[in-house]
Amino acid sequence: MSLQFEQAQRIKNLPPYLFARIEKLIDEKRAAGVDVISLGIGDPDMPTPGYIIEELKKQAENPANHQYPSSAGMLSYRQAVARWYKDRFDVELDAASEVVSLIGSKEGIAHISFCYLNPGDIVLVPDPGYPVYAGGAILAGAEPYYMPLTAQNRFLPDLNAIPADVARRAKMMFINYPNNPTGAVAGEDFYRDVISFAREYNILICHDAAYSEMAYDGYKPPSFLQFPGAKEVGIEFHSVSKTYNMTGWRIGWAAGHPQVVEALGRLKSNIDSGQFQAVQYAAIKGLTGSQEAVLQMQKVYQQRRDILVDALNSMGWQLEKPKATFYVWAPVPAGHTSDSFAELVLDKAGVVITPGNGYGSNGEGFFRIALTVEKERMLEALDRMKKNIGTVKF
Numbered sequence: 001m002s003l004q005f006e007q008a009q010r011i012k013n014l015p016p017y018l019f020a021r022i023e024k025l026i027d028e029k030r031a032a033g034v035d036v037i038s039l040g041i042g043d044p045d046m047p048t049p050g051y052i053i054e055e056l057k058k059q060a061e062n063p064a065n066h067q068y069p070s071s072a073g074m075l076s077y078r079q080a081v082a083r084w085y086k087d088r089f090d091v092e093l094d095a096a097s098e099v100v101s102l103i104g105s106k107e108g109i110a111h112i113s114f115c116y117l118n119p120g121d122i123v124l125v126p127d128p129g130y131p132v133y134a135g136g137a138i139l140a141g142a143e144p145y146y147m148p149l150t151a152q153n154r155f156l157p158d159l160n161a162i163p164a165d166v167a168r169r170a171k172m173m174f175i176n177y178p179n180n181p182t183g184a185v186a187g188e189d190f191y192r193d194v195i196s197f198a199r200e201y202n203i204l205i206c207h208d209a210a211y212s213e214m215a216y217d218g219y220k221p222p223s224f225l226q227f228p229g230a231k232e233v234g235i236e237f238h239s240v241s242k243t244y245n246m247t248g249w250r251i252g253w254a255a256g257h258p259q260v261v262e263a264l265g266r267l268k269s270n271i272d273s274g275q276f277q278a279v280q281y282a283a284i285k286g287l288t289g290s291q292e293a294v295l296q297m298q299k300v301y302q303q304r305r306d307i308l309v310d311a312l313n314s315m316g317w318q319l320e321k322p323k324a325t326f327y328v329w330a331p332v333p334a335g336h337t338s339d340s341f342a343e344l345v346l347d348k349a350g351v352v353i354t355p356g357n358g359y360g361s362n363g364e365g366f367f368r369i370a371l372t373v374e375k376e377r378m379l380e381a382l383d384r385m386k387k388n389i390g391t392v393k394f
């Protein structure tokens with residue numbers, strides 16, 4: 001008989017996985033022969049550009065790359081990141097002390113909590129938000145304080161609404177613009193306010209910039225690090241995942257405050273041994289090569305966004321087109337919860353949308369659609385929704 005092992009409290013504390021129910025329904029539909037179209041997945045459907053793959057192949061042949069890499073990343077990789085920041089944001093970074101490589105930014109986002117949070121400490125987390133912010137903090141024994149992102153606040157946290165005693169106990173704050181799941185973007189004032197808030201309460205700011213290159217209509221999202229004083233109060237997480245269709249390759253970085261970068265690197269040197277150097281070389285190719293492929297992707301997503309938003313608006317929604325990310329965040333019609341609407345759309349149209357409550361309690365009443373399916377499939381999905389659900393009311 002198998003032994004029964006008592007799980008550690010930190011694992012028991014992890015929030016339940018909220019998409020389990022919809023995934024079971026999807027499996028049932030597929031088993032019943034329904035041609036399910038998923039608009040749920042936030043993972044680029046287009047392949048990694050060929051010149052990046054060629055670089056991986058070439059570097060994979062070199063025995064020098066077959067040994068352990070350094071856990072902080074090759075200096076040449078960190079220099080490529082620094083050069084990209086200079087070109088794209090006019091931000092100066094010292095590659096050796098202000099950049100650390102990550103095995104995807106998700107890895108660093110989860111691990112940073114172990115560097116700065118003790119059990120009982122408070123961390124400020126956006127709700128709705130990428131689940132890894134709270135997940136890492138809970139594993140470190142800390143307590144998330146959820147900052148509501150609401151339509152009234154254009155999905156920016158209201159810093160003035162954070163009680164002073166919470167702010168005083170808070171050690172870290174996660175923010176993420178352009179935002180998953182809401183598609184919202186942040187203006188310069190917001191970043192300046194965050195930096196003064198951080199100074200007032202001695203809070204480490206962790207900005208997640210995963211979508212900085214997925215923007216439309218000529219909009220260029222800023223880096224947190226380009227604002228005065230940012231490097232003194234925080235770090236930015238980033239990766240090549242979304243920018244170059246490289247989610248499967250697992251390579252990213254954290255950049256900014258040198259002591260924070262050092263602490264994260266020191267923690268990681270006790271956990272992992274860095275990313276395969278051939279993958280680092282491939283990422284360098286992406287960051288330093290022509291950015292034409294990125295412009296092409298932006299065009300594709302922008303066209304899909306326009307098709308999707310126009311179709312939903314013709315059914316009764318009143319959505320603005322998101323300026324960035326490959327997500328559309330929309331309210332569910334009157335009489336529905338996030339779950340009941342996602343179930344209805346799956347049942348009637350065979351289309352998967354993501355219920356907003358999976359990203360936090362303030363996501364209740366919303367759903368997320370990802371623009372990561374090709375135009376024909378998206379048109380088919382929208383056609384089925386129009387035919388089988390019709391006009392909606394709010």
Ligand SMILES: *Cc1c(COP(=O)(O)O)cnc(C)c1O
Pocket residue numbers: 042103104105106107130176180208210238239240241242247250251252
């Ligand atoms: C996709 C995504 C990331 C990137 O994760 P990687 O580990 O770098 O692939 C980070 N943050 C958010 C909000 C994301 O949606």
